[in-house]
Amino acid sequence: MTMRNSADEIAQRSRQIIRGQKHLEGPMLPILHALQAEFGYIPDIVKPVIADELNISRAEVHGVITFYPEFRDHPGGRHILKICRAEACQSMGSDDLADRVRQLLGIDFHQTTPDEAVTLEPVYCLGLCACAPAAMLDGEVYGRVNEHCLSEIVGELGR
Template sequence: MNAHVANGDIAERTRAIVGALRSLEGPLLPILHEVQDEFGYVPHEALPVIASELNLSRAEVHGVMTFYHDYRDHPAGRHVLKLCRAEACQSMGGDAVADRMKTLLGVDFHQTALDGSVTLEPVYCLGLCACAPAAMLDGELYGRIDDQTIADLVAEVRR
């Protein structure tokens, strides 16, 4: 995952990914996932390559990429903290958790801390409704988020 890649290299590596996955049924989503795994985000320069290789319009590829919240158009921090914004979590204090996290981390949703330590992202259901409010840090789920959990998560991303 190298955020500083030359445009020609992005195109070449994207073509290789498309070539490996184009035979799948409905290959666009797996290709976007693989491109994000490769670069840490989906570079703008990769979209026309994907469109051309799959015989899709740039608008179609851009529309799919921006529709799904898991795709990023810029590099993420060393850690990715996702806070559930769905109704169950909101009803159990999710707004207060989000406000506290934003304050302690010094970022808003879709932003990365200036030191590159963490990117804060909203998600709309982590599947832990019975343990609301919920969060996910680097793929690990946390339920019943309280002040102690908030402090622990912030400490983890600051290490």
């Protein structure tokens, strides 16, 4: 769904998604993941819809969205590149990798390239501590990432 849709269309589609997930125990996170998969982020206009459908406050919805760094409140790029910033990866050189990728892309963390190709995000553990440093591109994880590997990953993004 493109964001050229009207607010009513977005709200209607959101209600369909929410109603398909709200039967789950603890449905908030699955709902948010489904909404982000649909829209590419969590639009502000869906927060009251979530609150209404789950019979909770808008503040509660906002609190969950802002607590988890996985959720975005603005559109991301066509590709999402995450660099692990946890201690194990830092000890194996992820700070240098982060500097290099910021240089290659010309953006900082939480930013998207001007051509909307790549959004760069920090992540605080990909579970690959034994293979540090780690990165993730569009859900695919990479371990033992070095500058050469990182340059290849960035080079293949179709920018």
